[in-house]
Amino acid sequence: MKIERIYSYQEDDITVHYNLRRCIHAEECVRGLPEVFDPERRPWIMPNNATAEQISKIILRCPTGALTFDRHDDGDEEAIPGANTIRITDNGPLYVHGNVLLISPDGTIIKEETRLALCRCGASQNKPYCDNSHLKIGFQASGEVKDDRSEISELHPGGILEIHLAENGPVRLKGNFKITASDGNSTFHGTKASLCRCGGSGKKPFCDGTHRKIGFSTE
Numbered sequence: 001m002k003i004e005r006i007y008s009y010q011e012d013d014i015t016v017h018y019n020l021r022r023c024i025h026a027e028e029c030v031r032g033l034p035e036v037f038d039p040e041r042r043p044w045i046m047p048n049n050a051t052a053e054q055i056s057k058i059i060l061r062c063p064t065g066a067l068t069f070d071r072h073d074d075g076d077e078e079a080i081p082g083a084n085t086i087r088i089t090d091n092g093p094l095y096v097h098g099n100v101l102l103i104s105p106d107g108t109i110i111k112e113e114t115r116l117a118l119c120r121c122g123a124s125q126n127k128p129y130c131d132n133s134h135l136k137i138g139f140q141a142s143g144e145v146k147d148d149r150s151e152i153s154e155l156h157p158g159g160i161l162e163i164h165l166a167e168n169g170p171v172r173l174k175g176n177f178k179i180t181a182s183d184g185n186s187t188f189h190g191t192k193a194s195l196c197r198c199g200g201s202g203k204k205p206f207c208d209g210t211h212r213k214i215g216f217s218t219e
């Protein structure tokens with residue numbers, strides 16, 4: 001993981017933080033509130049152009065966690081999500097939304113997170129986060145959930161979700177979660193799963209051990 005570069009934009013009611021390396025230009029912010037988020041302008045974020053309430057609502061749509069905020073009025077801070085969901089994107093990353101602990105291979109908690117985009121093509125220079133390298137390498141992977149294990153569909157996907165980063169291997173999920181296909185049609189509910197992040201698995205989004213054959217390195 002590279003050193004984070006975080007820029008802060010402070011106004012009376014809200015401070016917006018922007019983590020440059022986490023932004024993959026999904027543009028939820030630009031579409032949602034162009035008067036505040038305008039990549040053609042400097043500074044590109046101007047929080048005084050909308051209310052703290054409007055800005056915080058849009059920031060919650062940022063799927064990568066590149067944007068976060070602190071409220072200085074009596075408005076709500078970001079709530080811890082009551083459910084853990086992993087949305088698979090076609091030819092792109094895994095979008096995670098939940099009460100997440102990101103854990104390094106040696107068991108250290110790296111970060112508490114609510115929104116993040118995890119690389120699944122294997123090429124990101126900012127692993128475990130997506131940095132849009134899937135576009136450069138022409139990564140092809142459907143957003144389907146293929147798995148023949150039985151689903152625990154009555155499971156409520158809440159509580160802490162631990163995401164363990166295996167060295168040179170997958171991300172291992174521990175906790176209650178739901179994985180949703182890109183079309184929203186199929187879901188997998190579970191408490192444990194290993195998700196491919198080398199890009200080579202034949203049963204994506206799950207790991208099938210291919211990372212060993214291809215000598216995947218998380219360095």
Ligand code: SF4
Pocket residue numbers: 022023024025026027028029030061062063064065066067
């Ligand atoms: S919504 Fe988040 S990831 Fe998308 S452009 Fe804005 S800051 Fe970047």
Ligand code: FES
Pocket residue numbers: 169170171195196197198199200201202206207208209210211212
């Ligand atoms: S991480 Fe890709 S097959 Fe295991």
